[in-house]
Amino acid sequence: MSTARSATRDTVAAARLVVVKVGSSSLTTAAGGLDPARLHALVDAVAARRAAGSQVVLVSSGAIAAGILPLGITRRPRDLATQQAAASVGQIVLGHAYVASFGRYGLQVGQVLLTADDVVRRAHYRNAQRTLSRLLALGVVPVVNENDTVATEEIRFGDNDRLAALVAHLIGADALILLSDVDGLYDGDPRLGAARRIDEVADESDVEGVEAGATGASGLGTGGMASKLAAARLASAAGVPVLLAAAADAQQALHRADVGTAFATSGRRLTSRRFWLGYAADASGVLTLDDGAVTAVVDRRRSLLAAGITATKGEFQAGDVVELADTTGKVMARGITNFDAAELATMIGHSTHNLPANRRREVVHADDLVPLHRH
Structure with a gap:
């Protein structure tokens, strides 16, 4: 027909x-x-x-x-x-x-x-x-x-x-x-x-x-x-x-x-x-973001900072692909992390200027981040 x-x-x-x-x-x-x-x-x-x-x-x-x-x-x-x-x-x-x-x-x-x-x-x-x-x-x-x-x-x-x-x-x-x-x-x-x-x-x-x-x-x-x-x-x-x-x-x-x-x-x-980053690559971990970070990452296409992260899951290394989820667990984006899981565990919720000098950078840079859903 x-x-x-x-x-x-x-x-x-x-x-x-x-x-x-x-x-x-x-x-x-x-x-x-x-x-x-x-x-x-x-x-x-x-x-x-x-x-x-x-x-x-x-x-x-x-x-x-x-x-x-x-x-x-x-x-x-x-x-x-x-x-x-x-x-x-x-x-x-x-x-x-x-x-x-x-x-x-x-x-x-x-x-x-x-x-x-x-x-x-x-x-x-x-x-x-x-x-x-x-x-x-x-x-x-x-x-x-x-x-x-x-x-x-x-x-x-x-x-x-x-x-x-x-x-x-x-x-x-x-x-x-x-x-x-x-x-x-x-x-x-x-x-x-x-x-x-x-x-x-x-x-x-x-x-x-x-x-x-x-x-x-x-x-x-x-x-x-x-x-x-x-x-x-x-x-x-x-x-x-x-x-x-x-x-x-x-x-x-x-x-x-x-x-x-x-x-x-x-x-x-x-x-x-x-496309590879958003849909094809395997994710090695999950970062849970607060509402403000989800808005910044998904709607404003900004880099993810440690202050907006509330929890992490998985044993990932710097350079691995990770999923970025909201507080309900819905995956909102994917990106390449600049820190491994152990480093990031000590940075969660901290403002960038309060971190040691060698960690004062984005957790996931906007250029290495792909939003998957609208917020």
Whole structure:
């Protein structure tokens, strides 16, 4: 079903650099294994977008699901070792399928496997950025997936929706298209009836009260509507418009963008470094701020001083990323601390001029601070 035009949909349709994410359930059969017809249909849509002049990065799930059938497993494995084994087999199956399908259009494919470690570590983040940019410059279609064969529970993205949002900003994409087995965002579970599809999300008020499911219907993927909503919020908050649509509508989604749910940008485009700091890097601790400090940091974009800190949590070192929370525990910003936890414990609540000379500086400088919410 087509929807009315909007500025966001026009932006997605005209985007010169697009990240397209597709989930496992949109590429595989219910029993496991790739569905060639579905995969070819997706590739047809991506190739058409390429022919229209856009560059496309494809973030594709499906490695574990593709490995289930060759291994004779009856359902998606739950233990990490078997998941990794299935991914090891399935990644080759999936890669070969993409090479053959894109080959119908004379397009080369490059596989990029990432772990969360490649995004949270600044040097790795920049390396992934350079690799993807070079592949695009060479006319290759990068196919990105989480490196399930080596990722542990501690360093997993959790789902490829978040990975797609991070990749979209990492490469400076003009739009992110999330393809799923659901044709948009609903205010309830559409399988239960009486749910209304939300065509446009202009701000947070449009999704208040939305109950997004945590898992997919097929059981073959790790995502679900909750992860897609979180990814859309992440990308749109960082200045990347998002379209959430059904994989079956890929041609329309990638061409006219007149299907599904469109998410308008809710924040300014961040620099690569500030996005990494705000959304990608791991936080090593939490600093609790009083109301005055929250106002200064979030609303006035000022540096954080020791006088505004009421408590600290975690064993962090100078140079680590920390979260800045209000008195209720809500994280309002993230930044790089200039002091380790032991030093800061002796400084809490003290005015700068009352501190020793070697500590009379900002705890977190404004240039190293990214507000996440309005106060």
